[in-house]
Structures are given as C-alpha cells and as structure tokens.
Amino acid sequence: xxxxxxxxxxxxxxxxxxxxxxxxxxxxxxxxxxxxxxxxxxxxxxxxxxxxxxxxxxxxxxxxxxxxxxxxxxxxxxxxxxxxxxxxxxxxxxxxxxxxxxxxxxxxxxxxxxxxxxxxxxxxxxxxxxxxxxxxxxxxxxxxxxxxxxxxxxxxxxxxxxxxxxxxxxxxxxxxxxxxxxxxxxxxxxxxxxxxxxxxxxxxxxxxxx
Amino acid sequence: xxxxxxxxxxxxxxxxxxxxxxxxxxxxxxxxxxxxxxxxxxxxxxxxxxxxxxxxxxxxxxxxxxxxxxxxxxxxxxxxxxxxxxxxxxxxxxxxxxxxxxxxxxxxxxxxxxxxxxxxxxxxxxxxxxxxxxxxxxxxxxxxxxxxxxxxxxxxxxxxxxxxxxxxxxxxxxxxxxxxxxxxxxxxxxxxxxxxxxxxxxxxxxxxxxxxxxxxxxxxxxxxxxxxxxxxxxxxxxxxxxxxxxxxxxxxxxxxxxxxxxxxxxxxxxxxxxxxxxxxxxxxxxxx
Numbered sequence: 001x002x003x004x005x006x007x008x009x010x011x012x013x014x015x016x017x018x019x020x021x022x023x024x025x026x027x028x029x030x031x032x033x034x035x036x037x038x039x040x041x042x043x044x045x046x047x048x049x050x051x052x053x054x055x056x057x058x059x060x061x062x063x064x065x066x067x068x069x070x071x072x073x074x075x076x077x078x079x080x081x082x083x084x085x086x087x088x089x090x091x092x093x094x095x096x097x098x099x100x101x102x103x104x105x106x107x108x109x110x111x112x113x114x115x116x117x118x119x120x121x122x123x124x125x126x127x128x129x130x131x132x133x134x135x136x137x138x139x140x141x142x143x144x145x146x147x148x149x150x151x152x153x154x155x156x157x158x159x160x161x162x163x164x165x166x167x168x169x170x171x172x173x174x175x176x177x178x179x180x181x182x183x184x185x186x187x188x189x190x191x192x193x194x195x196x197x198x199x200x201x202x203x204x205x206x207x208x209x210x
Numbered sequence: 211x212x213x214x215x216x217x218x219x220x221x222x223x224x225x226x227x228x229x230x231x232x233x234x235x236x237x238x239x240x241x242x243x244x245x246x247x248x249x250x251x252x253x254x255x256x257x258x259x260x261x262x263x264x265x266x267x268x269x270x271x272x273x274x275x276x277x278x279x280x281x282x283x284x285x286x287x288x289x290x291x292x293x294x295x296x297x298x299x300x301x302x303x304x305x306x307x308x309x310x311x312x313x314x315x316x317x318x319x320x321x322x323x324x325x326x327x328x329x330x331x332x333x334x335x336x337x338x339x340x341x342x343x344x345x346x347x348x349x350x351x352x353x354x355x356x357x358x359x360x361x362x363x364x365x366x367x368x369x370x371x372x373x374x375x376x377x378x379x380x381x382x383x384x385x386x387x388x389x390x391x392x393x394x395x396x397x398x399x400x401x402x403x404x405x406x407x408x409x410x411x412x413x414x415x416x417x418x419x420x421x422x423x424x425x426x427x428x429x430x431x432x433x434x435x436x437x438x439x440x441x442x443x444x445x446x447x448x449x450x451x452x453x454x455x456x457x458x459x460x461x462x463x464x465x466x467x468x469x470x471x472x473x474x475x476x477x478x479x480x481x482x483x484x485x486x487x488x489x490x491x492x493x494x495x496x497x498x
Binding site: 004005006007008009010012041042043044045046047048049050051053119120121122123124125126128165184188189190193194 | 233234235236237238239240338339348349350390392393394438439440441442443445446463464465466470473474475476
C-alpha cells in the first residue's frame with residue numbers, strides 16, 4: 001500500500017490488486033460508518049486505487065495508514081442485484097469469436113459468473129463490474145459507436161458494464177436489460193454502487209423488465 | 211409556473227445555472243460541477259442578499275438577456291461587461307433593481323469569459339442530487355438556457371448588501387497556475403517535468419467547463435504503460451496521449467486513465483475559468 005499526495009487536500013492510495021483495493025475500500029466505509037474516519041468529502045474506488053478527496057490533513061492521514069490492519073470486510077449485507085438480460089447484442093458473435101466459443105456459450109459463461117461493482121465512472125451510475133476473469137478480457141471496438149442505447153450490456157478489458165443512458169461508447173455489446181440503472185429521484189440514484197454483487201439472468205425477448 | 215420567474219430573451223452562447231456543485235457522489239461517477247469561478251458566484255449572491263451558494267446564471271463570452279416577471283434585485287460579477295436595464299446602463303458588481311417586465315442585458319465580456327448573474331431569492335429549478343448546477347459532462351441539472359424559456363426564481367429572503375462599488379478585475383497578462391507535482395509525476399522524465407515548469411503554454415480554444423486545454427510543448431512520458439482508471443480531482447493536470455496538459459475543471463470525469471502529472475492549487479482555479487483562448491499559461495511548481 002502506497003499513499004500518493006494529490007494536490008493540497010487529497011490522497012491516492014495505491015494497492016496491490018483489485019482484491020486489496022476492495023478490502024481497503026470496505027475498511028474505509030466501515031471506519032466511516034463507525035465514526036473513526038476523519039472527515040472526507042469523497043471516497044472514490046477505482047481499479048487499483050482509492051482516492052480520498054477533501055481531507056483536512058492528507059499527510060497526517062497517510063502517516064496513520066501504516067498502523068491500519070485491514071480487518072475482513074464487515075459482513076455488509078451481501079445483497080445481489082439480478083439483472084434480467086436479453087443476450088441479443090450486436091457484438092455477441094464477435095465476443096464468441098474472441099473467446100473461441102459459440103454464442104450460446106457466451107450467454108452461459110456470462111450468466112454463470114458472479115460479478116461485483118469494482119468502481120463507477122464514465123457516466124453517473126456506470127459500474128465497472130469484475131467477475132469474468134482475465135481470460136475473457138476483450139478489447140474495445142476499434143471504432144466506438146456514436147450512440148449506445150440505454151440498458152446495453154457491454155464488455156471491455158476484464159470488465160462488464162451496463163450503459164445507464166444512451167451515450168457514445170466503444171464496449172462490445174452482448175445484450176440489453178430494461179432495468180433502470182440510474183434515477184436521480186431514487187436513493188441511492190445508482191442501482192450499481194461500488195461493492196454491489198451482480199448477476200445477469202438470461203431472459204427471452206420481451207421479458208427483460210424487472 | 212408562478213410569475214416568480216424570468217423569461218429568457220437572449221440565451222447567449224452558453225448560459226447555465228450554477229451553484230457550488232454536487233458533493234459526495236463522485237463514487238457513483240457524478241462530477242462535482244458548480245460555478246467555475248466560485249468567488250464570483252459567492253460575491254454576486256452576497257450582493258443580492260442570498261446565501262453564498264444560491265444558484266445563479268453563468269454566462270460564457272457573449273452574455274445574455276432576461277426579463278423578470280416581477281421586480282427583481284440582481285447583481286453581475288465575474289467577467290467585466292456592460293449591464294443595462296431596458297437599454298440604460300446600470301452598475302456591474304452591485305445590486306441593481308430591475309422592474310417587472312424590463313429587460314436586463316448582460317453584454318459581452320470585456321475580458322475574461324464568464325459572468326455570474328445572481329437574482330434575489332436565487333434560481334429555483336429542481337435540484338438534482340442536492341445541486342441545481344448544469345453538468346455538461348453527464349447531463350445532470352437543467353439544460354443550458356434557451357431563448358424564450360422561463361426560469362423559476364425563489365422567494366427573496368435576505369437584504370441586498372449596501373455595496374456601491376466592487377473592484378473590477380484587470381485583464382491578466384498571463385495565467386499563472388501554481389501546481390503540486392504528483393500523483394503520477396514519476397510517469398514522466400526529468401526533462402518533461404522541466405518542460406512543464408519552464409516552457410510557456412497557451413489556453414486552447416478547445417477548453418470548456420470540463421477542462422482547460424493547453425497548446426505548447428508536449429510532455430513525454432517515461433512510463434509507456436496503460437494506467438488503470440483512477441479517481442480524479444478538480445485541478446488535476448492530466449496528460450493525454452498528445453502530451454498537452456489538460457487542467458480538470460468543475461465538470462471533469464470522476465475517473466480517468468491518463469496520468470496526472472500535477473494538481474493546480476484550488477485558489478488558482480477561478481482565474482483559469484476566466485482565461486480566454488490564447489492567454490499564456492505558466493505552471494509553477496510549489497513545494498509541499
């Protein structure tokens with residue numbers, strides 16, 4: 001673990017891998033819930049780092065990290081969000097070719113995996129989901145689409161993501177869900193927040209509403 | 211809609227509603243957003259008797275014109291510009307009474323880019339995640355102003371500040387941005403860091419509320435690897451593949467995959483919001 005100063009009021013804590021990042025993020029949330037974390041404006045987990053922005057004393061916080069022993073992530077209700085998906089994406093055949101399997105194997109493998117929201121970014125409510133494993137990594141499309149419809153389920157690198165609203169995007173699209181991922185009227189506004197467990201449930205045409 | 215509102219007579223090039231932004235949602239991918247020049251927003255609000263963080267208009271270069279349906283107290287700050295009510299010049303940087311139905315015209319910026327127009331009672335569009343700010347990156351908050359639309363105002367609460375003169379900022383000869391190196395300065399060689407600290411840059415015309423883009427000598431990376439996405443702060447000096455530093459402003463993405471060589475001190479960012487394309491930029495490293 002390494003804490004890098006970021007400007008005057010932030011720290012970027014760098015960890016060994018995604019698992020260590022998840023554990024450290026869980027520990028931060030545990031300490032915040034417990035009231036033992038100094039005030040911090042934003043806690044932003046990412047692939048290998050957690051950013052703490054809006055600290056009064058980043059250097060003091062960094063010094064204190066040496067004494068941290070990451071306890072096992074507190075049994076945060078292991079709630080799993082099930083997302084019904086029609087595996088009808090325009091890139092399903094390409095993904096099957098990249099994986100060296102048939103299209104129905106893509107559906108089988110993807111819907112059998114247990115995913116976790118590693119972090120959010122790119123757009124409000126867009127989660128980067130891990131769980132497929134490195135061997136199913138795929139490149140982004142060489143030419144991004146100018147408009148990817150809301151609810152599109154895509155793959156890029158080791159991640160799966162669901163577009164909360166229509167936007168440009170270069171992910172390989174394998175399916176569609178009708179579940180609303182982002183609604184500012186709802187609390188939390190994002191269905192997929194960092195740490196949330198996710199499963200994709202295959203459904204037939206016209207039955208992907210949850 | 212009640213008549214506590216103003217109509218938009220001339221929306222201008224890009225006029226948005228801004229307050230001090232959305233806090234605490236970066237982990238969901240929600241940018242901070244908010245006024246690019248917060249001291250100017252706070253001053254405008256103080257002048258009309260609002261809480262400092264009330265929502266106001268942020269104009270871009272060409273100003274705008276609005277017609278309050280009820281008598282309103284307004285103040286214009288930020289970029290210096292002519293201000294008139296039904297064609298008669300009134301004070302910039304002071305509380306001004308606008309009669310019901312009169313046209314308040316905020317002229318083009320004399321220098322700087324963004325003027326702030328506060329209304330007694332504040333702009334009362336529906337807040338999204340605790341803020342009324344327009345976020346141009348993710349589309350949260352109200353859309354930019356359009357000719358002919360009506361914008362709701364809140365009930366005036368405080369009393370206008372008895373100020374009759376506000377110092378007009380003078381045009382800056384150059385934009386000096388003090389920086390603290392890191393977190394990814396080690397992805398660049400000593401030569402690149404020297405280039406950043408000693409060579410001149412200019413504000414690019416591709417700058418916007420997301421970032422101040424620069425033109426100048428590219429910074430060469432010492433580490434060619436791909437950086438896994440990581441959290442980004444306002445003021446981050448990110449170096450994209452073309453090597454030209456980009457300073458992240460209010461609507462910046464919450465995560466990014468290009469290395470951040472340094473971070474601009476928060477108190478130097480309001481000036482960045484007012485720096486017109488072509489303005490010389492100097493990055494000055496300061497010690498911790």
